[in-house]
Amino acid sequence: MRIFMRRRSKLWTYLSATAFFLGCYFLYRNWYDFTNWKTEDDILSIRKRRYLDYQRGESSRSGPGEYGVPVILEGEEKKRADGLMAKEAFNIVASDKIALDRAVRDVRDPKCKDIKYPKVLPKASVIIIFHNEAWSPLLRTVHSVVNRSPPEYLHEVILLDDFSDRPELGSKLNAYVAETWPEGIVKIVRTDKRCGLIRARIEGAKPATGDVLIFLDSHCEAGPGWIEPLLFRIKQDRRNVLCPIVDAISDENLEFSSNGGYNVGGFTWSLHFTWRDVPEIDVKNRQYTDPVRSPTMAGGLFAVDREYFWEIGSYDPGMDVWGGENLEISFRVWMCGGRLEFIPCSRVGHIFRSSHPYTFPGNKDTHGINSMRLAEVWMDEYKRLFYVHRKDLLGKFPGDLTERKALREKLQCKSFKWYLDNVYPEKFVPDENVHAWGMVRNPSSNLCLDTLQRDEKIVFEMGIFSCQNGVSANQVFSYSLDGELRREEGCLTTHGEDGSVVKLEQCRNNSLQKWNHDKESGTIKHIESGKCLDRSNIPSGKSIIVKICKNGEDSQKWAFEHYLD
Ligand code: LR7
Ligand code: MN
Secondary structure, eight states: OHHHHHHHHHHHHHHHHHHHHHHHHHHHHHHHHHHSOOSHHHHHHHHHHHHHHHHHHGGGOOSTTGGGOOOOOOHHHHHHHHHHHHHHSSOHHHHHHSOTTOOOOOOSOGGGGGOOOOSOOOOEEEEEEESSOOHHHHHHHHHHHHHHSOGGGEEEEEEEEOSOOOGGGTHHHHHHHHHHSTTSOEEEEEOSSOOHHHHHHHHHHTTOOSSEEEEEOSSEEEOTTOHHHHHHHHHHOTTEEEEEEEEEEOTTTOOBOSOOOSEEEEEOTTOOEEEEEOOHHHHTTOOTTSOEEOSBOOSSSEEEEHHHHHHTTOOOTTOOSSSSHHHHHHHHHHHTTOEEEEEEEEEEEEEOOSSOSSOOGGGOOHHHHHHHHHHHHHOGGGHHHHHHHOGGGTTOOOOOOHHHHHHHHHTTOOOHHHHHHHTOTTOOOTTSSEEEEEEEEETTTTEEEEOTTOOTTSOEEOEEEEOOTTOOGGGOEEEETTSOEEOSSEEEEOOOOTTOBOEEEEOOOOGGGOEEEOTTTOOEEETTTOEEEEOTTOOTTSBOEEEEOOTTOGGGOOEEEEEOO
16 A cells, blocks of 8 residues: 555656656747747747647637637626726726637638638738737737737737837836747837827838738737738739728627628718728629728728838828828728728727727827818818818818828829719718708798707707807708708608607618608608608707698798708
8 A cells, every 4th residue: 555655656756747847848948949040941930830839729728718708807806997997998907817818719701711822922010009008908919910820921020119108018018028929020119209109100110021011909819810811912912901800809808709790991071980881782792701892991900011001101190199090091092093901801809998098198189180181181172071070170270281292193193082983982972962951940940950969870869959050060961862861871760650759860761761852832841751840849959850741830941051953
């Protein structure tokens, strides 16, 4: 018995010693490999081994948040997370619990996995810009890029620090990067003053030497196989500018969801980016895996040929901090001979945050001024529609635009009308090809149809308010050739019960949204129900209704500000 015990403990000693030496060996191997390389090829083969090691281990991981599952906090931890939400604008406690190199689910369509790409593809410089990003999402972005990009296609990762002052982003970050990627594939570049994200991207692109630039926000996770389809599409034509499908990473629990819908980008006349359905015409005759053209990009995640990026004017360096550059580069790419596409087989997650976890120096409305710059340079006479929303900016000085205008001249770019007609023909232009537009006034009360600033993305009741004589964008409506009473995307909708309120719903070209306005009598009649838009005795600030039509009743008379026919 004793002998047996002794044998067993001996065996244990042997086993643990072996495990210890093996552990030391693997740690040493990584360090040794990278500090004793000889040639580029050696480095590449070592990087390949590391890449394969990660792939092999990817299916047998465990820990919070692995494979993109949500991290649900309770008790003290939840309290701490809630407390930090205002500052960080996402759940930093949950994020910190998740491995920096967690695996995510492969959310691509199965057909994507069958595509074979050529062995030789252009190489990418991935540029991740950040200002005071939290540690774990920043490094998770870098790990995801290195671990999910075949080494032969990843030329470098440039971490561009836009003058952060979080202490851990200084020497601690330097040390982490040097230790984790000793071969130097990840490089840190720092600005010496706060540049804002637009100039930061330019600064990040300057030192890059890969064939292709891929920009990412600093809170992303690249999905399996994300890089090949982007590079392949640029290899096919260097004028293709490409966006991955963006999967949402929850700001509440860091779940990597697969709801990166099959959408493309649009814009509002107030110059905000919007998601929209892929238009019918582009859905027909196509495979799921085909690239889909898009009028605009969201801004943060895209791939572009490096030389082409500089050729078409990189970014407008006169733009500050945040906003506008995404539509500017979108319009510019299309108008100056390029093409913008979403690539369904390339998926990248992004933490969508409801506020900005950083300051806007000088409290400036940078989105407004940046958008004004883009409207003045790229939108020709259509800039008027931006100013409908931004009357406050009329006459303001957007900074010097000479160089950007010269760029447009030099590149011989097409007009904004060409862009609307050819790239985004579905875009509703509120004052063109309509019967009438502007304020819709009830003369006897001097009240006007008004959105009352309610959120137009959700169905809401349409209101009335005292007429603002053309200064309020909330009172701009169009009477379309299809008989809709509409805003940019929303149409006045009713089932037509007597006395029921009228709602603003997404335009769907259906009969509940068709109206007939008679300029002479002033009535606006709901065609399906035969009821008339009626202000009755409804006070300013309340919702408008439809009622049985009474010929000549003052409360049913309406006049548009402008008639085109
Ligand atoms: O002064 C700054 N300096 C920076 O380096 C301010 C920000 N930044 C960094 C920041 O750390 C981050 O990595 O710039 C990046 C983008 O800033 P976010 O994440 O606050 O922007 P966002 O995701 O809210 O906004 C979207 O629109 C912006 C308009 O200017 C940019 O184009 C963002 O890149 C863009 N993000 C995306 O497109 C992600 C995809 C989802 C969508 C929609
Ligand atoms: Mn972002």
